[in-house]
Amino acid sequence: xxxxxxxxxxxxxxxxxxxxxxxxxxxxxxxxxxxxxxxxxxxxxxxxxxxxxxxxxxxxxxxxxxxxxxxxxxxxxxxxxxxxxxxxxxxxxxxxxxxxxxxxxxxxxxxxxxxxxxxxxxxxxxxxxxxxxxxxxxxxxxxxxxxxxxxxxxxxxxxxxxxxxxxxxxxxxxxxxxxxxxxxxxxxxxxxxxxxxxxxxxxxxxxxxxxxxxxxxxxxxxxxxxxxxxxxxxxxxxxxxxxxxxxxxxxxxxxxxxxxxxxxxxxxxxxxxxxxxxxxxxxxxxxxxxxxxxxxxxxxxxxxxxxxxxxxxxxxxxxxxxxxxxxxxxxxxxxxxxxxxxxxxxxxxxxxxxxxxxxxxxxxxxxxxxxxxxxxxxxxxxxxxxxxxxxxxxxxxxxxxxxxxxxxxxxxxxxxxxxxxxxxxxxxxxxxxxxxxxxxxxxxxxxxxxxxxxxxxxxxxxxxxxxxxxxxxxxxxxxxxxxxxxxxxxxxxxxxxxxxxxxxxxxxxxxxxxxxxxxxxxxxxxxxxxxxxxxxxxxxxxxxxxxxxxxxxxxxxxxxxxxxxxxxxxxxxxxxxxxxxxxxxxxxxxxxxxxxxxxxxxxxxxxxxxxxxxxxxxxxxxxxxxxxxxxxxxxxxxxxxxxxxxxxxxxxxxxxxxxxxxxx
Ligand code: WAQ
Ligand code: MG
Numbered sequence: 099x100x101x102x103x104x105x106x107x108x109x110x111x112x113x114x115x116x117x118x119x120x121x122x123x124x125x126x127x128x129x130x131x132x133x134x135x136x137x138x139x140x141x142x143x144x145x146x147x148x149x150x151x152x153x154x155x156x157x158x159x160x161x162x163x164x165x166x167x168x169x170x171x172x173x174x175x176x177x178x179x180x181x182x183x184x185x186x187x188x189x190x191x192x193x194x195x196x197x198x199x200x201x202x203x204x205x206x207x208x209x210x211x212x213x214x215x216x217x218x219x220x221x222x223x224x225x226x227x228x229x230x231x232x233x234x235x236x237x238x239x240x241x242x243x244x245x246x247x248x249x250x251x252x253x254x255x256x257x258x259x260x261x262x263x264x265x266x267x268x269x270x271x272x273x274x275x276x277x278x279x280x281x282x283x284x285x286x287x288x289x290x291x292x293x294x295x296x297x298x299x300x301x302x303x304x305x306x307x308x309x310x311x312x313x314x315x316x317x318x319x320x321x322x323x324x325x326x327x328x329x330x331x332x333x334x335x336x337x338x339x340x341x342x343x344x345x346x347x348x349x350x351x352x353x354x355x356x357x358x359x360x361x362x363x364x365x366x367x368x369x370x371x372x373x374x375x376x377x378x379x380x381x382x383x384x385x386x387x388x389x390x391x392x393x394x395x396x397x398x399x400x401x402x403x404x405x406x407x408x409x410x411x412x413x414x415x416x417x418x419x420x421x422x423x424x425x426x427x428x429x430x431x432x433x434x435x436x437x438x439x440x441x442x443x444x445x446x447x448x449x450x451x452x453x454x455x456x457x458x459x460x461x462x463x464x465x466x467x468x469x470x471x472x473x474x475x476x477x478x479x480x481x482x483x484x485x486x487x488x489x490x491x492x493x494x495x496x497x498x499x500x501x502x503x504x505x506x507x508x509x510x511x512x513x514x515x516x517x518x519x520x521x522x523x524x525x526x527x528x529x530x531x532x533x534x535x536x537x538x539x540x541x542x543x544x545x546x547x548x549x550x551x552x553x554x555x556x557x558x559x560x561x562x563x564x565x566x567x568x569x570x571x572x573x574x575x576x577x578x579x580x581x582x583x584x585x586x587x588x589x590x591x592x593x594x595x596x597x598x599x600x601x602x603x604x605x606x607x608x609x610x611x612x613x614x615x616x617x618x619x620x621x622x623x624x625x626x627x628x629x630x631x632x633x634x635x636x637x638x639x640x641x642x643x644x645x646x647x648x649x650x651x652x653x654x655x656x657x658x659x660x661x662x663x664x665x666x667x668x669x670x671x672x673x674x675x676x677x678x679x680x681x682x683x684x685x686x687x688x689x690x691x692x693x694x695x696x697x698x699x700x701x702x703x704x705x706x707x708x709x710x711x712x713x714x715x716x717x718x719x720x721x722x723x724x725x726x727x728x729x730x731x732x733x734x735x736x737x738x739x740x741x742x743x744x745x746x747x748x749x750x751x752x753x754x755x756x757x758x759x760x761x762x
Contacts (some may be wrong), residue, residue: 123276123277178335252264252346256354259354278291282376297324298371300324304356420744427736430616439654440651456641481638489624490517503548540571554590579606608626608630611625697732706752714747718732
């Protein structure tokens with residue numbers, strides 16, 4: 099009985115005059131061994147490639163666990179002829195190769211210099227543009243497959259060393275010990291299902307970043323390009339019927355020393371591919387698979403995120419806890435006067451603005467806030483956006499339209515990065531808060547105008563930018579200077595005016611900030627000259643094309659500004675809390691309420707955060723892609739409203755959970 103549950107690998111191989119005619123295989127339970135062997139035998143006997151002289155069937159019991167992988171999502175590209183088909187192949191290969199190198203030459207140099215590895219698709223991967231030209235490499239790969247001699251296995255092409263690396267070039271590497279979790283008949287070759295099964299296993303091999311395959315079977319003209327990242331892409335015509343050529347190439351991007359391990363995986367590690375459809379699937383199924391794969395890969399790297407519900411100020415997913423994660427630094431979202439004006443605004447205006455600012459969405463609530471924030475920041479004028487994100491993604495492209503490059507700190511917030519991306523301007527990333535690096539780059543691109551943009555307080559590290567030097571550099575080389583004061587408004591400076599008050603220096607050209615943090619409300623803003631603001635009203639697309647924030651939000655933010663000016667002791671209380679917290683954990687005191695406690699490992703950071711929640715403190719783990727891989731951290735955000743007891747208690751718990759953390 100137990101033998102029937104056991105899994106077996108069954109391989110068929112047919113030869114004539116020592117030449118390979120056909121081969122196929124599967125993994126099945128013991129009870130199906132007989133049936134499958136019969137099917138494979140029948141198939142070998144009737145193969146269109148010729149009458150077999152020797153047919154071998156090999157049955158091997160599989161010991162131990164079998165790895166399970168999901169079938170790659172399937173897309174079909176219909177083409178009219180092979181010529182069009184190869185153009186599609188080039189596109190697919192290009193996509194695979196360029197996704198490998200999220201960055202560019204300049205960026206990699208930056209990574210090397212700073213010693214900090216920016217991962218693919220990390221915050222700064224978008225920068226410095228000219229895409230790598232891989233055309234000649236792609237042409238070369240295609241020429242290899244078109245001229246490959248008849249092989250039993252696949253070619254492995256090393257794209258770093260630009261050569262074939264499969265150990266036996268006559269035979270190739272044959273992917274083996276692979277099957278599906280469904281019973282698919284093997285009596286006739288199902289090109290699609292068998293190729294998808296192989297491709298799904300191969301895409302899991304270390305360093306194999308893609309594959310291209312054309313069948314050598316006479317009448318089968320559909321081929322594919324496959325990769326873990328873009329799935330299994332069928333291209334309906336890659337050769338004419340009756341052409342007897344074909345082959346398979348795996349693209350290898352890894353260390354030379356790791357190749358043997360990858361080949362061993364391809365040949366020997368038993369793998370069951372789940373959810374292989376019998377026929378090329380309908381688009382909706384492919385879409386589901388694409389989502390499932392993307393989700394799974396996030397989960398595998400411990401970067402999957404769940405939304406937690408905060409039922410009230412102090413309860414998360416049902417557990418009650420003190421919130422040490424909010425950007426409501428002065429507790430103003432809970433202030434009775436702030437709440438009262440919001441209620442009154444709803445009674446007066448209703449709940450929503452109902453249109454964009456330029457249509458009918460501008461209410462006195464909006465213009466009053468703009469006056470108040472301009473006064474608070476000591477600028478001529480101001481403009482309110484729907485959020486800080488939309489302020490950055492609106493303003494940066496508008497400024498880039500004036501010409502020149504954008505110089506951006508490598509740790510700038512995602513909304514700044516997205517603003518740079520949207521602008522399509524050339525963006526040069528400089529090392530974090532490194533004024534020498536910035537100056538060198540500012541000098542290099544001087545003369546065309548442009549924009550320097552930086553956070554005032556960095557959102558995941560809590561450090562303060564060197565504004566005095568930024569002002570000098572911007573002036574010397576004639577750049578606009580934009581500072582994002584999302585985390586400094588209401589926080590820095592004796593009266594909470596922000597970074598210029600902190601340093602006692604003049605304003606940059608463009609001050610950006612948010613109402614959703616220390617102002618306890620919602621929205622984002624830009625402060626600057628009258629001329630600047632008039633320009634933005636006409637050019638910032640996120641301002642023009644989105645509904646104004648609710649009037650209750652605008653009046654709350656105005657009230658918050660009034661309270662900050664009236665009660666500077668809130669800022670002083672916040673400062674004392676920061677000092678106490680940092681002292682207790684022997685952390686460097688950055689003078690800001692954002693205190694990163696670096697853990698490194700993504701999984702460990704989540705575990706510590708979970709334990710803290712059980713102990714009554716909510717301090718979230720921040721992981722890739724918000725911060726670089728391997729620099730996961732607890733991000734503490736303090737408020738003036740935390741009590742001394744809470745700060746002492748939280749720091750004690752953190753120190754007890756991981757004593758190494760309090761070494762600073
Ligand atoms: N491992 C590695 N390479 C292999 C293997 C294997 N198990 N089997 C075949 N090859 C190599 C070998 O060089 C063959 O000449 C070449 O691949 C093509 O093999 O979705 O049927 O089995 O409709 O002829 C594509 C399906 C079918 C497209 C491909 O390939 C679709 C196909 P064939
Ligand atoms: Mg074949």
